[in-house]
Amino acid sequence: MKYPRYTSYEARLGLERLIVFSDIANQIGADWEYVAADENRLDEFLRVYEQEELTVDEKFTLMIIIVSSYEEWLRMKKTDKEKDEWPRIVAHLEHEYKIHRNTVKYWSVLEESDLEDVYRVTPQMREIEARFRAVPRRKSR
Template sequence: MENIYPEYVTKSAIEGLVKKIKLPAPDEFSQDWEYEVADSSRITEFLYAYENIELNKEERFALMIIIISSFNDAIVEGKAEAELASVIRYHLLQDINIHKNTIYYWSMLDEDELEDCYAVTSFMREIANVANLDDQD
């Protein structure tokens, strides 16, 4: 059976996460809900939900994007914790079959200049390297 990696956040994943972890529902103008609800002060809570709440593949995919976006904000704010980085790294690698496209996205492997990337890009490139994703298209 071919492994199909999630590529985008679905409406059902959003609805599930709104109910399960009390995230704000998207309004009529929301375009990138998973980035709009990112919150660097809630990373620990989001990781707890990832580890302890029953989530389907689509919900895990969406929640991890929220977690990484929140961690990116924490890096920008100078509040990123190494312990949280380790937990995020563990889940990305453990669930690589869900998060491969997310790792690619945040790694920006085609960009040579790190200053043109996200704050979290070097962290994500380490994960891409460990997962041997950096040599694939």
Template structure:
């Protein structure tokens, strides 16, 4: 598997996740659906789905983006649960081939000014450095 990592959320993955974990469908003005449906209150539910629902590679890729975006929101809100980071780290490391681009996106390795990064960026940098 050379560099055949998923890079984009596909329509098929979107439809599958809408059906499998009851996510809202995009409307006619939707852009970046995976960020629109993120929800800090559903991180545990999303993690449960990642672990227990039969998902394709593209669905896992899309769901992990939703999980990380939701986790980022939870960090900002101060509602992140302690066990989430361990579960997310485990899945990112276990499925790193699927999530390579997602890890690098959120890690923002080229940004030196930590005031210009996501709340989840320090956590994602720890994971990204495991592969360097």
């Protein structure tokens, strides 16, 4: 099976059948999945991910929206407490890592060593990435 590297228009249409996005998001073409993020709707997005029958492309795209929403929350938060939804996000990223590998790598910003120049979620994403890098891969025959 081939796993997605980029979002697709078909995935966007599929998600728009399940979620009403903001007018601004609906007017955007490129980077729609980042504009559709909303830290106040994180639980709603997770419920759709957990309860609806989604295609691999829809899961990939929705997880980008979910992580982007969590990033927004981290930027806006007034506390050091981790948001309640983070363990659910991690569970999905790890359980379906093959689908979300590119999302984890994107938010991990592995090429940047200065944490002042990365996303707020980067340290947490690097922990996920490190766990999967440590797992030996089967060699192809």
